[in-house]
């Protein structure tokens with residue numbers, strides 16, 4: 675077994691080297707990664723193993739993901755338990771990573787009946803639950819220039835960052851931030867798309883929020899719930915369980931979330947598992963569960 679000291683430094687070396695996929699890796703990082711079995715010898719030097727970074731175009735996202743893992747691991751080692759206690763640099767690192775999810779949301783929206791057209795129409799509206807430092811909200815506002823994005827969060831400190839994020843992306847006029855627990859949502863027929871990261875919001879809040887989110891959607895609008903991808907081995911499952919205990923997120927699988935959406939009254943409930951590799955090792959591309967608020971014509975006459 676690798677010592678804890680060496681394992682932490684291998685991860686740090688991977689983060690530092692991840693953008694060098696096409697070139698010779700610089701020493702002494704190359705030496706560390708070669709000794710860990712993560713490189714292949716190439717012309718004139720070591721390169722990261724083929725397939726280690728599944729899509730080299732996402733190197734920056736992978737790098738952000740590893741940086742985030744290291745920061746969160748430091749917090750976990752000190753016993754830090756919830757979002758409110760996370761220091762700003764962890765919140766900002768989470769934001770940098772989840773902001774890259776805007777293209778994933780857009781790609782998934784393209785496969786959900788009517789949603790892409792709605793999001794490009796004047797008056798389009800998106801709800802971003804657990805907006806954090808607002809990177810996803812700003813990313814969605816940038817991708818959908820007709821849309822207004824409402825970001826909800828319970829943490830004033832996160833919302834203060836989110837306000838700066840929207841300014842920095844030049845979308846402040848279309849990003850509206852609100853301090854609110856999603857469990858108290860009372861909006862009616864207000865949104866075409868609602869984003870709900872179940873792995874970051876407590877299960878009790880999600881249970882109460884689902885019927886409220888249904889009412890908050892416009893008829894024909896969609897909820898997209900993100901769920902942590904299931905781990906493949908015992909260590910991965912144990913790590914995932916600990917991460918969820920630390921973040922307080924709902925511990926459900928995609929199928930369990932799908933059942934809850936159906937029970938809450940969503941129709942057309944579908945599970946989408948985007949190709950892994952757009953996220954980062956250990957953080958991973960989430961699985962998305964979609965559910966639609968039925969249109970009046972879809973409701974059978976009594």
Ligand SMILES: C[S@@+](CC[C@H](N)C(=O)[O-])C[C@H]1O[C@@H](n2cnc3c(N)ncnc32)[C@H](O)[C@@H]1O
Pocket residue numbers: 757765768769770772773803804805806807808809810811826827828829832854855856857871874875876879
């Ligand atoms: C991982 S962060 C989201 C990252 C975000 N997409 C970004 O760009 O920074 C999860 C956020 O969910 C918020 N949250 C947790 N429970 C919530 C609830 N019941 N209602 C609203 N926000 C909640 C947390 O305060 C935290 O800021």
